[in-house]
Amino acid sequence: MDPGLDKEFASFVDGRFTALRRFGYLLTGEWHLAEDLVQTSLTKVWFKRKSLRSAAALESYTRTVMVNTNIQWWRRKWRGEAPTEVLPEPPAAPSQYGVVDDRDQLLRALAELPRRTRAALVLRYFEDLPDAEVAQIMGCSSSTVKSHISRGLARLREHHLLTDLPSTASTRKEG
Amino acid sequence: MTDELKHKFEQLVADAPPPTGVPSEGVFERVRIVKRRRRATAGILATAAVVAAAIAAGNLTGLNSAPAPATNTPGPTPIVTGPPTIKPSSPITRTTIAGSVNTLPPVQNSADKPSGDPSSPTTQSSSPDKTGLAAPPGPYQLNFSFTTSTDGLTGRINITATGSVLAPVFEEGGSVTSSKFHDNLLYSEYWWGDGTHVEEDKYGGMFCPQPDQPATMKKVTGQGVRPMTHKYAKAGSYQFAYRVTYCTPSGPVKFARAWDITVFDPASPKP
Numbered sequence: 001m002d003p004g005l006d007k008e009f010a011s012f013v014d015g016r017f018t019a020l021r022r023f024g025y026l027l028t029g030e031w032h033l034a035e036d037l038v039q040t041s042l043t044k045v046w047f048k049r050k051s052l053r054s055a056a057a058l059e060s061y062t063r064t065v066m067v068n069t070n071i072q073w074w075r076r077k078w079r080g081e082a083p084t085e086v087l088p089e090p091p092a093a094p095s096q097y098g099v100v101d102d103r104d105q106l107l108r109a110l111a112e113l114p115r116r117t118r119a120a121l122v123l124r125y126f127e128d129l130p131d132a133e134v135a136q137i138m139g140c141s142s143s144t145v146k147s148h149i150s151r152g153l154a155r156l157r158e159h160h161l162l163t164d165l166p167s168t169a170s171t172r173k174e175g
Numbered sequence: 176m177t178d179e180l181k182h183k184f185e186q187l188v189a190d191a192p193p194p195t196g197v198p199s200e201g202v203f204e205r206v207r208i209v210k211r212r213r214r215a216t217a218g219i220l221a222t223a224a225v226v227a228a229a230i231a232a233g234n235l236t237g238l239n240s241a242p243a244p245a246t247n248t249p250g251p252t253p254i255v256t257g258p259p260t261i262k263p264s265s266p267i268t269r270t271t272i273a274g275s276v277n278t279l280p281p282v283q284n285s286a287d288k289p290s291g292d293p294s295s296p297t298t299q300s301s302s303p304d305k306t307g308l309a310a311p312p313g314p315y316q317l318n319f320s321f322t323t324s325t326d327g328l329t330g331r332i333n334i335t336a337t338g339s340v341l342a343p344v345f346e347e348g349g350s351v352t353s354s355k356f357h358d359n360l361l362y363s364e365y366w367w368g369d370g371t372h373v374e375e376d377k378y379g380g381m382f383c384p385q386p387d388q389p390a391t392m393k394k395v396t397g398q399g400v401r402p403m404t405h406k407y408a409k410a411g412s413y414q415f416a417y418r419v420t421y422c423t424p425s426g427p428v429k430f431a432r433a434w435d436i437t438v439f440d441p442a443s444p445k446p
Binding site (some may be wrong): 010011014022026038042043047071072107116121122125139147153 | 180181183184185186187188191192194195197198199201202203205206209370371372373374381408
């Protein structure tokens with residue numbers, strides 16, 4: 001190991017872990033899985049750290065690895081059982097906690113999206129990245145990103161989650 | 176507006192629980208585990224290869240594979256073994272699939288004409304280095320053949336690779352050792368044509384052996400089949416693309432191929 005390089009890498013990990021874990025949560029919908037995803041991805045990134053000189057490059061590459069690893073997990077891992085932090089509750093009368101309901105509904109809607117569509121939405125709207133940068137992270141073209149986002153927003157609208165959103169064309173940010 | 180979705184996303188992650196432990200310590204622990212696992216795998220398989228070579232060389236000569244009787248030969252006879260050669264242990268699997276099946280003509284990709292970056296050090300590789308060691312003798316070439324089939328909206332592709340390559344090396348030392356031939360290819364990726372992009376997941380940190388370090392070169396000869404399956408969302412014609420990079424004493428060699436796959440929705444009649 002190169003002590004200087006490892007010190008820089010440790011500093012990057014400790015500094016950006018919270019943000020990356022949030023990104024991971026929006027990709028996976030589960031906090032423990034998000035932490036596992038971030039740590040697995042950072043382990044992969046460690047082996048490439050010599051070619052990633054700047055913190056921006058490290059973070060961008062880490063997000064790329066996270067998106068791809070999440071898709072690979074989805075394909076490879078047994079999905080018959082999903083870990084959960086809370087026991088499921090039986091359906092009840094509409095809760096007064098509207099915010100919690102909204103969040104739950106959004107999580108369910110996100111879970112129904114294809115992985116790459118979900119990643120595109122999160123990168124675009126949570127991370128505020130332009131289409132070109134999203135395309136770079138996802139390893140596809142900008143038009144593919146736009147297509148993912150358009151389909152993703154349409155699906156969210158079907159769940160009545162985004163009634164205020166205008167048509168996709170006017171929400172695009174040029175990369 | 177677009178802020179609405181951002182706001183909803185922010186609400187989702189607002190009450191994040193604290194991480195378990197110091198993040199960097201967790202990552203470094205995982206790095207250590209990966210490195211240990213790689214070393215252990217490489218060590219076990221290298222030992223197995225040496226033992227196999229020793230048996231093949233006739234160390235066990237008795238009728239019941241008992242050791243040869245002691246003779247007056249002074250000292251043990253050294254057994255010189257080359258780098259272990261890996262062959263796939265499992266036979267080629269053939270899947271019977273309802274629907275159209277198409278076998279594409281085989282393609283030969285020879286290391287004699289590398290298609291990589293011409294500026295890469297490809298010309299001095301096979302020459303002996305200062306230690307007197309030379310790269311394992313060639314030829315290094317891969318033959319690829321592709322079999323495609325469709326079943327409704329599902330596309331299946333079998334990629335068969337046959338030939339000899341150099342095993343990639345890990346950044347921290349040691350070569351890749353796997354019974355699956357495709358694992359010995361440095362890097363491969365696939366595009367299914369509908370935006371799905373698949374990269375081989377090998378934990379990164381792998382490189383081709385340096386041309387001036389033939390001691391790190393391990394020739395691997397064999398054949399392997401990599402089956403790929405993908406279900407498309409809707410019927411249509413898609414362009415599948417495959418790109419692979421493998422190692423030779425001349426440096427990395429790239430190979431790419433693309434072709435069309437047409438899938439049909441079983442619910443609607445074929446055009």
